[in-house]
Amino acid sequence: MIRVLIVEDDPMVAEINRRYLTSVPGFGCSGIASNVTEALEFLRNNSVDLVMLDIFMPGKNGLQLLTEIRKEGKSVDVIVISAANDIQNIKQALRLGAVDYLIKPFTFERLKTALQTYQKEQEMIQEQNEWNQEELDKLLLHPDQTRSTSAKLPKGLTRETLQRVVKSIDTLKSGFTTEELARDIGISRVSARKYLKFLTEIGCLSVEPVYGTGGRPVYRYDVKQGHTVRIAPYLET
The missing domain is CATH 3.40.50.2300 (Response regulator)
Structure with missing residues (x-):
C-alpha cells in the first residue's frame, strides 16, 4: 500500500x-x-x-x-x-x-x-538493485520516447498468443503448470512451454520444480510482482 x-x-x-x-x-x-x-x-x-x-x-x-x-x-x-x-x-x-x-x-x-x-x-x-540501460530508459523516459524501441518477441512467438497467455496467467495467478496454461487457452504444451520460458527469462514469472512420487518434477509457475511493467513493451503494437 x-x-x-x-x-x-x-x-x-x-x-x-x-x-x-x-x-x-x-x-x-x-x-x-x-x-x-x-x-x-x-x-x-x-x-x-x-x-x-x-x-x-x-x-x-x-x-x-x-x-x-x-x-x-x-x-x-x-x-x-x-x-x-x-x-x-x-x-x-x-x-x-x-x-x-x-x-x-x-x-x-x-x-x-x-x-x-x-x-x-x-x-x-x-x-532489482542493478539496472541495464534499456530498463533505466523505461523508468526515466516518457513512454513516447521509448515506444519506437519497443522490445521484439523471440522468433516463433506472436503478440496475439502472448496476450492470451498473459490474460490467462493473471487469472491462474500462482502455482500453475504448463498443462494448466495450455488447457486454459487452447494451445499445445510445447507452445505453452515456449511462452513460459520467455516470461521466466524476462522476470515475469518464477518457476519451481515440485517432485512427486513418480520421480520426474512438475514445474509450477508463480507471477512475480510488477510483471505487467516488464511485459508491456512486448505487447505494444
Whole structure:
C-alpha cells in the first residue's frame, strides 16, 4: 500500500482528492494537512511514501514545503496538484524533484494515470538493485520516447498468443503448470512451454520444480510482482 499525505488548504478540494486517491487500488490516504506547518509535523511523525501537494496556501506555499522536504532529506515523493500554471512554478517544482505536475482543474483520469505510473515505477525500483540501460530508459523516459524501441518477441512467438497467455496467467495467478496454461487457452504444451520460458527469462514469472512420487518434477509457475511493467513493451503494437 502506497501511503499518501494530501496537502491542500481547501477542505472540499482535499476531500475530493482523498476520494479520487482511495478509489485507485494500492493507495491509501495517511492524512490531510491544510498548511506547510501541519504537513511538516505530519511527515516528521509518520511514514509517508507520496505527497499530493498544492502550491497556493496561506503562509508558506507548497514549493517552500517541497524545499524543506529536500533539505531534511526525507525519502518521500511529490505530485504537485495546483492552479499555478506559470512556467516559473512548474520549473521550480520539477527542479525540486516533483514526479508529476497536475494543473487544476484536472480530470480523475489524469490523476489516475499519474498515480498508476508512479505505482509501476515503484514496483520496478523495488524489484532489482542493478539496472541495464534499456530498463533505466523505461523508468526515466516518457513512454513516447521509448515506444519506437519497443522490445521484439523471440522468433516463433506472436503478440496475439502472448496476450492470451498473459490474460490467462493473471487469472491462474500462482502455482500453475504448463498443462494448466495450455488447457486454459487452447494451445499445445510445447507452445505453452515456449511462452513460459520467455516470461521466466524476462522476470515475469518464477518457476519451481515440485517432485512427486513418480520421480520426474512438475514445474509450477508463480507471477512475480510488477510483471505487467516488464511485459508491456512486448505487447505494444
